[in-house]
Amino acid sequence: MPENNKFKCEKCEREFSSKEALEMHNNSKHYGATKGLKKLDSVNKKKIRNWAIFIVVILVIVGVAYFMAFRPETPGRYDDFAKCLTNNNVTMYGAWWCPHCKDQKELFGKSWQYVNYVECSTPDGNAQLPVCEKAGIEGYPTWELGNGSRIDRVLTLKYLSGLTDCTLP
Template sequence: MIRRRRNVPWIQKNSRLIIGAIALIGLILTSYLTITSLGGGEVVCTGEEAGACGSVLDSAYAYPLDPAGKTGPPLSVFGMLGYLTMGVLSLAPLGISSENKKKLRQKLEANSWLLILALSFAMATFSGYLMYVLAFELQTACYYCIGSAIFSLSFLIMTFVGHDWDDLGQILFVGAIVVLVTIVGAIGVYSNVNAPIANQETPVAPGEKIPISRPNSAPQPPTGWDITTTSGPAEIELAEHLASVGATKYTAYWCPHCYDQKQLFGEEAYNIVPHVECTPDGLNGEPQKCEGVVRAFPTWLIDGEVYEGTQTLERLAQLTGYTGNTDFKYTLPGR
């Protein structure tokens, strides 16, 4: 008796390649976000939600190891590891010859599908939690976050339809455990996301500076976040010097790094610093003045030279030839 060979659906023949391709795109995306975050730059985002992208990616939820202090590796680093792992699990068995090492390949394929199933459940569940945060906590949109969530959901769908599962109960059992663990873990990680930050005027050791706090919520037009630091004599003197030499800061109310700059000065000193709001819906917005000058926020224009990113007050003093009081109170976290 001759057995007819069962036709394997196209989707199952190519499911590993499809999952691998999605993982590669996700790896590129999260690598870009990681490099930009660690480099202190601004992500590229256009449209009405341009400001929201940066604020979300620099919110407390973007720092899972220290949400309250917003220090440590950004969330995109863990996304990179997830996509890299998914890519390896899906593509590695394909590199083994099915003719010479058939049993080894079959064993790797069987075991890797279980790992792919577990990882896809975890990524989809965590992405779903972050979509909830985006919609109900931060109440804004982030195209990068939504795109990553779509990739994670695609993994789960491809895992279901791209493999001939013999036991539906196995899928449900693995899925239930992974979903439960992921939800509990996510809630635990972000349990202190809205915890109050220590008073900025808490005494520190002599010679040490106070790390500035960073916002845990989405910025609200037209001013973004309230400045919570207070200026000292050195900050005020430097601000007056910057004004006298014509140094100008180009800013956007939704920019977290611009807010860092405000926090370094303190409210009183920052109000002295010449600055231009580049967003139309910002307070006294003058976007026309930013054209041809600004590529990233914040941008400083000093003596005809452009300096991008948050500048320490020591650096601003050096760039402008300031020789006055340098007993500045604040520093960036992790410095």
């Protein structure tokens, strides 16, 4: 038993009148300082480590997603060619549901965004939009060249290049 019935904290040297008061002090002020808390402390270290690993994994996932979403766009292979077609008033008329139009778009890849394109189908796919009716479009895809001539089929990029002054890379 300590002197004068006093219990002294080993960490801060504060004195207490009972062992229970000292334990409460140690639990609140010096967490893990008592022998009984060492087992609990190791459990908490495992939890902290697991949470730290979880947070690091989440940060890595968020970082990769951010990098993928906001990385600089690399130009498409046919960007200049597609821009040249548009500058020379070459237009493709098509429909969202048309498999041949999809094939034509895939030939351009990322560069398709620069092609002058007119959507002819209604959203439900059951009718033609007025802009295409007025233009007399009867099949898809229809390419209209700068001189007003039209070709109703998928065209290779080489063929389009031959019809225009636009050169392929």
